[in-house]
Amino acid sequence: MLTPKKSAAGTIFTIKKRSGLARVGTIHTPHGDIKTPAFVGAATKATVKALTMQEMNDLGSQAILANTYHLILAPGTALIKEAGGLATFNSWHKPTFTDSGGFQIFSLPDVKITENGVKFRSYLSGDKFELTPEGSMQAQWAIGADIHMAFDHLAKSESYEDMRRAMDRTHRWLERCVAEHNRLEHERVAGRTRALAPEHYLYAVVQGGTFLDLRAESARFCNSVNPDGFGIGGVFTADGMTEMLQTVNGILDENKPRHLLGMGQEPIDLFVGAENGCDTFDCVGPTRMARNGTLYTNDGRINIKNAKYKHDFSPLMSECDCECCKNYTKAYLHHLFKADEITAKVLASIHNEHFVVSTVDKIRAAILDDTFTDYKTAFLKRYYHN
């Protein structure tokens, strides 16, 4: 069981308002607060692709999520520790998350998975690596993000048997993650006469795929180790997500924050997630799509490279107050993409990231105002044209 802890500001998570499963709250971290629900920017290699941290700050982002696997490969966790931790290294002086590397086991070819952990070769150097629950914890401590994810195991198929196997292993690994996290914490405070405010929080990750009984079992197990918060993993589409989240979030300790891992490319994911009790989201979709020319608008996504935008001198979204929409036209963005200019990806990323960040900000405001259902209905009707 994880050692109970409080942040300097009090508990890690304070809830301001509830509405059904949905809630508005604040996550308190050593690098500041996150007002939730919130969209967390995906900064896999310690950078949000195409964007500076100043741009991320300006577009309203509250937190970013980096990836342990990628940072182990380059530049190495020791270097980030030497730099003074992730937030100092990349000059993002606000809350940070790290993902454990668990997802890479699932998404990369040629990894060897055993009960102990995962063996793989660096695609950069060819060097052999082994990532274990303990190793992931140590790496995340070295990286020094505020919120760490437990090292989990995603199933290779959708079958019940594979899902159960992956979930059971995730649970066994979770116990090892908690033990190692506690060991690192005890090491940190050793010799101190006064209790220190915690530096790092650990989220347990719920698995179980689309099977509600497995999800319920996983949620109960995650509660049992008393983590600081929860990640909900292994989710790939909005189909069935409502029932799954209602099951999981009906069980997870309601006083702890919940992060929906990897979801948020489709705006509906954010509405369904927040409505059903998720507090934070991360997703590579907005920035990846931006680099490839697909941009969000309130009327649905568009491909700015399409010929029909060549002479369109209107802003991408007149209602948007991002740097891109306030200053540039669709025709200009179209030109930048066709000319393969770096600025195309920068401006597009600013817009898409701002779009999802501000959409979740509006969800928070709507929950506070008791207008969530109206906002959701109006938004989705306009965005998906139905």
Next chain:
RNA sequence: GCUGGAAUCGUCUAGUGGCAAUGACAAGAGACUGUAAAUCUCUCGGCUUCGGCCUUCGUAGGUUCGAGUCCUACUUCCAGCA
């Protein structure tokens, strides 16, 4: 003026007797959800009842069952010599 060489789908290009014809770029469209993604996929002469049909490799003839490929003339361009 003479002697060589060259002309192929928007551009560059492959192609030396069986070809609607190679590759790249450009163009048109699509995909992307805890990022090995600045990536990937499809279309790209016209028509089509999807079996084909028609028109194409500077122009005009010719040889051949069959010509982008061989021959002749012309046109244009390039190089060298005058």
